[in-house]
Amino acid sequence: MASLPLVLAFLTLSISRPILAADNSQLQDFCVADTTSNIFVNGFVCKNPSLVTEDDFFFAGLGKPGDTANQLGSNVTPANVVQIPGLNTLGISLVRIDFAPYGVIPPHEHPRASEILAVTEGTLSVGFVTSNPENKLFSKVLRAGDVFVFPQGLVHFQMNTGMTKAVAISALSSQNPGVVTVANAVFGSKPAISSQVLQRAFQLDEKTVRMLQAKFWMNN
Template sequence: MAGNTSNKQGSIVTAVNVAQIAGLNTLGVSLARVDYAPYGQNPPHLHPRATEILTVLEGSLYVGFVTSNPGNKLFSKVLNKGDVFVFPQGLIHFQFNIGNNEAIAIAALSSKNPGVITIANAVFGSKQTISDDILAKAFQVDKNIVEHIQC
C-alpha cells in the first residue's frame, strides 16, 4: 500500500526494523519502503549504523552521496526501475524523484537499528538551537538567512 506523500518533502519512508519486528533482533538487517510524489525527495540524511542498498521498483530517481572531508566528492546517478545503488554507512545521501509520476523504492540496511539523521532537521531544527552566529559562519551566509530557515 502506497504511503501518504502529501508533505513538504513529497515522500514517506515506511521503516521495518527491530522497533517494528522484534524478530529482527540479532539479524543485522532492516528494510524501508520509500514512496515519492512527483518531484518528491528523501532529503539529505545519513545512517550512522548502516550501509543502505536501494532498489527502484517504479519511476526514476536521481540519487547520490557525498564522501567525507576533505574530498566531499558527489557520486550520483539517475536510477530507473530495477536499478540498484549503494549508500555507504555514515555518508550523507539523498534521493529525488525526477519524474512527473510517483516513484517507489525499497532500501535494505545492514543493521537492525540503522538510525537516521536528516541533515536540515539536525542543523536547523535542533532542540536547543545551534547559535545563529555559528550557523551563519559555517554556511557563510547572513545571520538573517539562518533565522529565516530556523522559523
C-alpha cells in the same frame, strides 16, 4: 633474533585482529526483542523463547503505499526492529520509500548502516558525498530494476525526477540504522544551535539563519 615472548605477542595480535574486526557471532537461534522491558542495553533484551510466535518475525506494512501529501512529497515506511521484533541482533532491516512526482528524501546519513536501494517503479536521481576533504559526489539516475549503494555514515539523497510516482525498497545493515537529516539537525535542533556558529559555518547573515531556524523541518 626476536625474543620468544615478543614473537608470541606478535602471533597473538595477528590472530586476534581479524576476530575483533568481525561482528560477534550469534549465540542462539534468535533474540526476539522484548519491547516491554525496562532494562536498557545496546539493542533490546530477549523475549522468553517460549513466548515467541510467528508474528514476531512478520510485518505486512510494505505492501501499502505511504502518504506523500507533505512538504517533501515522500514517505518512508520502515520495517526495522520496532516493527519486527525478530530482527533484534540480526543486523538487517528494510524500508519502503514512496515518492510523489518530484518528491525528495533530503540529504541525510545513517550512522549505523550501509544501504542498498532498489527502484521498483518510476525514476530516481540518487547520490552520496564522500567525507572531507574530497567531498566527491557519486550520483546516478535509476529506473525500475536498478540498484544503488550508499556507504555507512555518508550523506546521501534520493529524488523522483519523473512526472509519475516512484517507489523504492532499501535494505540496511542494521536492525535500527538511525537517520540524521542534515537540514533538520543543523537548523532544527532543540535547543537551537547558536546563530553565530551557523553564520560563520555557512557564511550566512543572521536574518537568513533565523529564517531557516524558524522553518518546520519535517522528519522523513
